[in-house]
Amino acid sequence: xxxxxxxxxxxxxxxxxxxxxxxxxxxxxxxxxxxxxxxxxxxxxxxxxxxxxxxxxxxxxxxxxxxxxxxxxxxxxxxxxxxxxxxxxxxxxxxxxxxxxxxxxxxxxxxxxxxxxxxxxxxxxxxxxxxxxxxxxxxxxxxxxxxxxxxxxxxxxxxxxxxxxxxxxxxxxxxxxxxxxxxxxxxxxxxxxxxxxxxxxxxxxxxxxxxxxxxxxxxxxxxxxxxxxxxxxxxxxxxxxxxxxxxxxxxxxxxxxxxxxxxxxxxxxxxxxxxxxxxxxxxxxxxxxxxxxxxxxxxxxxxxxxxxxxxxxxxxxxxxxxxxxxxxxxxxxxxxxxxxxxxxxxxxxxxxxxxxxxxx
Ligand code: NAD
Numbered sequence: 001x002x003x004x005x006x007x008x009x010x011x012x013x014x015x016x017x018x019x020x021x022x023x024x025x026x027x028x029x030x031x032x033x034x035x036x037x038x039x040x041x042x043x044x045x046x047x048x049x050x051x052x053x054x055x056x057x058x059x060x061x062x063x064x065x066x067x068x069x070x071x072x073x074x075x076x077x078x079x080x081x082x083x084x085x086x087x088x089x090x091x092x093x094x095x096x097x098x099x100x101x102x103x104x105x106x107x108x109x110x111x112x113x114x115x116x117x118x119x120x121x122x123x124x125x126x127x128x129x130x131x132x133x134x135x136x137x138x139x140x141x142x143x144x145x146x147x148x149x150x151x152x153x154x155x156x157x158x159x160x161x162x163x164x165x166x167x168x169x170x171x172x173x174x175x176x177x178x179x180x181x182x183x184x185x186x187x188x189x190x191x192x193x194x195x196x197x198x199x200x201x202x203x204x205x206x207x208x209x210x211x212x213x214x215x216x217x218x219x220x221x222x223x224x225x226x227x228x229x230x231x232x233x234x235x236x237x238x239x240x241x242x243x244x245x246x247x248x249x250x251x252x253x254x255x256x257x258x259x260x261x262x263x264x265x266x267x268x269x270x271x272x273x274x275x276x277x278x279x280x281x282x283x284x285x286x287x288x289x290x291x292x293x294x295x296x297x298x299x300x301x302x303x304x305x306x307x308x309x310x311x312x313x314x315x316x317x318x319x320x321x322x323x324x325x326x327x328x329x330x331x332x333x334x335x336x337x338x339x340x341x342x343x344x345x346x347x348x349x350x351x352x353x354x355x356x357x358x359x360x
Pocket of ligand 1: 013072073074075076077078093096264265281283284285286287288289290295296297298300338
């Protein structure tokens with residue numbers, strides 16, 4: 001099969017980690033008879049330098065016309081780069097907002113996987129880690145408190161501020177469906193997280209999620225209050241498969257979930273909409289402090305490409321092969337500097353890519 005991928009290397013370490021990811025995808029394509037064709041577009045600081053804006057309309061329409069978008073990272077050193085003297089809508093990160101909006105992406109998925117070989121980086125105790133854990137947080141991206149009406153004004157002589165948390169049933173249905181679909185490709189469990197003991201929006205969330213669940217009898221649905229969920233992630237993370245939640249709860253829980261896995265260089269992410277076209281990128285930024293030094297860990301981006309294979313292309317077997325190849329390289333003791341520990345073999349960005357290709 002042929003797959004059209006829009007590739008956005010971006011700034012900082014972006015080009016290095018994307019180069020390694022393409023190398024790995026090509027190796028998988030050659031082995032399993034798929035043709036991945038890439039169209040590179042500019043976004044972030046490099047686009048500002050070339051075109052004066054962080055993402056051109058042409059670049060966005062290239063992305064819209066593809067089967068998936070693979071992104072490195074955008075942004076520079078916030079303290080020293082000229083990009084940050086521009087108005088906010090022209091800064092590198094504005095490109096991210098524009099592409100997410102332009103592609104109608106409303107669900108963000110961040111996996112929290114503890115790799116056996118990197119247990120040392122996990123801040124949890126051994127008895128809690130047990131045999132490890134592997135869950136994803138699916139966060140609603142375009143509604144809720146961050147997008148509701150808000151104001152700050154003086155009321156009865158007191159400075160007062162108000163934010164609004166609003167969801168309609170359509171917004172809940174579409175993300176709930178995504179969560180159940182993703183669960184079907186995993187261990188078939190969805191835990192919907194809300195604050196239904198207090199919030200009306202949460203009570204609607206719970207009700208609508210129950211209704212959607214009727215179409216997925218093979219997937220087990222449970223509900224959990226957000227405060228309890230925050231505790232359970234550090235008490236017994238292995239109980240979770242897919243955590244489904246609204247924007248602000250997801251913002252907080254997904255950061256907590258990434259923290260319990262250890263290294264930032266290992267954290268993948270995907271943003272999905274109603275169609276198969278998704279945006280795949282590492283959770284980390286452009287790491288300007290190590291850019292161009294062959295030090296960046298490419299694994300977060302390579303793991304994001306495994307999500308692309310699974311969710312945009314339905315190539316589940318190939319995604320599994322890729323994830324196993326990464327585990328094998330780690331098992332053999334190879335590490336980039338961010339995950340290095342005594343007794344292991346330190347390798348650079350390019351060598352890590354080569355080692356994963358060799359396992360494939
Ligand atoms: P960062 O994630 O880029 O870096 C934080 C620290 O982690 C740095 O020490 C860096 O060297 C290290 N690090 C990050 N990724 C790594 C990897 N793959 N391998 C090894 N080490 C890695 O966060 P920051 O320094 O706060 O931000 C730098 C720039 O990235 C800023 O301009 C910021 O706005 C931007 N940013 C972009 C995105 C994105 O493109 N989605 C996300 C976050 C931050």
